[in-house]
Amino acid sequence: MHPASSRRAGLVIDLSSDTSTRPTPAMRAAIAAAEVGDEQRGEDPTVNALQERVADLLGQEAALFAVTGTMCNRLAVAAQTTPGDVVVIERDAHLMRYETGGPALMSGVLLEQLPGHRGSFTPEQLDEVLTAGSVHVPPTTLVALEQTHNLAGGAVWPLDRYRAVAECAHGRGVAVHVDGARLLNAVVASGVPADVWGGLVDTVWIDFTKGLGAPIGAVLAGPADVLDRARRFKHLFGGAMRQAGIAAAGCLHALDHHVERLAEDHANAAALADGLRDAGIDVEAPETNMVYFPPPDGWTLPGFLAAIEADGVRMGPVGRRVRAVTHLDVGAADVRAAVEVVASRVAG
Incomplete structure (x- = not known):
């Protein structure tokens, strides 16, 4: 069993896009008022x-x-x-x-x-x-x-x-x-x-x-x-x-x-890239909140994305590459968990 599969009945870490963010409770209150x-x-x-x-x-x-x-x-x-x-x-x-x-x-x-x-x-x-x-x-x-x-x-x-x-x-x-x-x-x-x-x-x-x-x-x-x-x-x-x-x-x-906290997203993207690189993946160095990389050796793009999503981590396809985007709803612990899932899949 992959490390996160037992605790992920559904999707919990969505790195497919920063458009997946949801309004915070404080934002919802501002909207209502x-x-x-x-x-x-x-x-x-x-x-x-x-x-x-x-x-x-x-x-x-x-x-x-x-x-x-x-x-x-x-x-x-x-x-x-x-x-x-x-x-x-x-x-x-x-x-x-x-x-x-x-x-x-x-x-x-x-x-x-x-x-x-x-x-x-x-x-x-x-x-x-x-x-x-x-x-x-x-x-x-x-x-x-x-x-x-x-x-x-x-x-x-x-x-x-x-x-x-x-x-x-x-x-x-x-x-x-x-x-x-x-x-x-x-x-x-x-x-x-x-x-x-x-x-x-x-x-x-x-x-x-x-x-x-x-x-x-x-x-x-x-x-x-x-x-x-x-x-x-x-x-x-x-x-x-x-x-x-x-x-x-x-x-x-x-x-x-939410503007100054964008720096947290950039730091999380850098940490994600470092973790994926340590797992043996060829990662493009991120400048902001996006991490791009090719499918790991031995994987097709659809197969890799489906496998990690089965373990609760969603990333997105962009052309022939994988894209992972950090955002408001993804914290440092989520990044570490995502790296763990990917590393486990890559290791087989």
Whole structure:
């Protein structure tokens, strides 16, 4: 019998994603007590407070609450491009790989994909593909970055490169958007304040349903005129809400209580990587809260994931790799138990 199987009738350690977090009792209380109004009319006081808070946090003029981060990406692209424009992205960006063709379907844009190193590309690479547009060539109007970068193992864009890419784009009259689903992980890992990351670009959003532990919500920030256009597209795309303060209250609670603790997730990811390495697994060194590794020798990816889940540990498949993500609901003891399960399976 594997070490944990006798005490795990059901799943207890879910490392498949930081989206598996659940609201804490304190967050649930904040949600229950939320003051609400009509969000679509701009009359929900809790939503308005959240938008003001995030705009200030990210060094931007205005902000807009949305149900998901994918919606934020849709709004940012729609508000800063016209059909037929080119958007430059890193080839493994979420915008390219995991949004079901949304930029093409909903905004009619072309995606110019650049190969990156750990999710980032250079200003020289960018400069080579930027186009002003002509009778034959569509114009580049937006560059989209991802911070941190999921498929690069939660890697943080280096600040100097991030700044140089933004300056390159702006020098050619091109706007810069940041998919900041895990931007606050980058803030905690790098020590660079959120308003520095946000202030260097045109639009940026943060997600509250990952490491911050809220059940619903993301907020897009940027210039007021861009956000006015984004609000129109939000209604067009079916994203307007009513008493959304119930969701926004959870996000405000997360900003007050769950940001600094992201460092615990990063420490747990490092401990998980060390433990897996000690078990003989080739692990990519994590920068934040994600650990990627290939299936252990002798295992298929589905077989390995099914085996450890039978012992109460869930990890996820990403391409041909295993992904384990630490978060609010996973503590140091859980990490040690997960390592024990994996090591036992690897040892046979």
